[in-house]
Amino acid sequence: MNNLRTKAYSWVPSLYLGESLPFSAVMLISVIMFKELGLTDGQITFYTGWLGLPWVIKPIWSAIIDNLKTKRWWIVSMQFFMGVALALVALTLPTSFWLQGSLVIFVLIAFASATHDISADGFYIIGLPDKEQELYVGVRNTFYRIGMVIGQGGLVLLAGFLQERMKETGTLDFSLFTFHFSLQSVIASWMVVFIILGILMFLLGLYHAFILPRVETVAHDRFDLMEWLREFGRTLIVFLTKPHLISAICFILLFRLPEGLLTKIVPLFLTRTSAEGGLGMSDVDFGFIYGTLGVIGLLLGGIVGGWAVSKWGLKRCLWPLVLCITLPDIVYVYLG
Numbered sequence: 001m002n003n004l005r006t007k008a009y010s011w012v013p014s015l016y017l018g019e020s021l022p023f024s025a026v027m028l029i030s031v032i033m034f035k036e037l038g039l040t041d042g043q044i045t046f047y048t049g050w051l052g053l054p055w056v057i058k059p060i061w062s063a064i065i066d067n068l069k070t071k072r073w074w075i076v077s078m079q080f081f082m083g084v085a086l087a088l089v090a091l092t093l094p095t096s097f098w099l100q101g102s103l104v105i106f107v108l109i110a111f112a113s114a115t116h117d118i119s120a121d122g123f124y125i126i127g128l129p130d131k132e133q134e135l136y137v138g139v140r141n142t143f144y145r146i147g148m149v150i151g152q153g154g155l156v157l158l159a160g161f162l163q164e165r166m167k168e169t170g171t172l173d174f175s176l177f178t179f180h181f182s183l184q185s186v187i188a189s190w191m192v193v194f195i196i197l198g199i200l201m202f203l204l205g206l207y208h209a210f211i212l213p214r215v216e217t218v219a220h221d222r223f224d225l226m227e228w229l230r231e232f233g234r235t236l237i238v239f240l241t242k243p244h245l246i247s248a249i250c251f252i253l254l255f256r257l258p259e260g261l262l263t264k265i266v267p268l269f270l271t272r273t274s275a276e277g278g279l280g281m282s283d284v285d286f287g288f289i290y291g292t293l294g295v296i297g298l299l300l301g302g303i304v305g306g307w308a309v310s311k312w313g314l315k316r317c318l319w320p321l322v323l324c325i326t327l328p329d330i331v332y333v334y335l336g
Contacts, residue, residue: 020147160283
């Protein structure tokens with residue numbers, strides 16, 4: 001166990017970077033890309049809204065992850081898979097079936113990413129003793145946010161920069177062996193973004209294949225469906241008999257409801273032209289202001305919120321924190 005403690009810094013940051021990059025790609029970067037490729041706001045919010053379903057229902061197959069292979073195996077396998085899948089998104093963009101193809105691949109990435117999240121969180125718990133888990137909570141959250149900055153900040157900014165560089169011709173011309181290609185600047189810029197994402201995830205998989213400690217002694221080769229159903233039934237009964245269940249569910253659903261409603265539409269509102277009712281931000285502006293400064297603000301807010309709760313307790317801080325997450329939404333009403 002001492003060996004695991006001394007090496008935790010070498011895998012905890014990269015593990016949670018690997019959690020946030022695919023989520024950012026599917027749920028955030030795709031919104032801007034689909035907007036620039038001509039989809040309406042209604043189409044974008046409908047398609048990308050459904051893409052979030054795997055993260056919502058992931059507890060359904062978490063028992064399979066726990067009882068088949070090892071969490072380390074799932075982490076590495078999903079990272080390799082997502083690396084290839086993200087690169088495939090880039091290859092679908094110049095085709096006539098780009099929308100159908102990219103949506104299918106995004107669905108696969110979403111399920112793989114949700115599976116990766118289950119494995120990574122479980123690995124974190126069994127791979128570190130309790131004190132080490134407490135020590136690295138801040139590290140894992142920080143690197144998850146760094147992944148968001150890289151995705152919706154740096155890579156969106158890169159897409160805008162590439163489009164600005166290709167603005168004069170509107171196309172990107174290059175040759176591969178004896179083949180010559182001419183791509184629209186928007187398509188070419190997003191191809192570059194998703195190829196970079198694919199390479200990053202593949203490199204993370206390669207890194208973790210060597211660096212992740214082997215903390216599980218048994219690798220399960222068979223999944224018992226009946227045992228899983230019995231365990232699921234027992235868990236469901238325990239959940240349904242919890243005191244104050246209704247009020248707890250209402251709080252869970254309503255606490256972040258305003259933020260949930262804004263998540264999809266805010267990037268579109270910020271980047272649509274003024275004639276379309278938006279603020280007309282370029283990808284460069286959006287990537288820097290919303291994707292970078294915004295996420296840094298989110299990280300700092302989490303630190304301040306954690307400090308406040310530790311100093312005054314959750315009960316005293318609950319209503320101020322509810323107001324902090326809800327009242328700023330009035331700014332968007334004013335901007336609109």
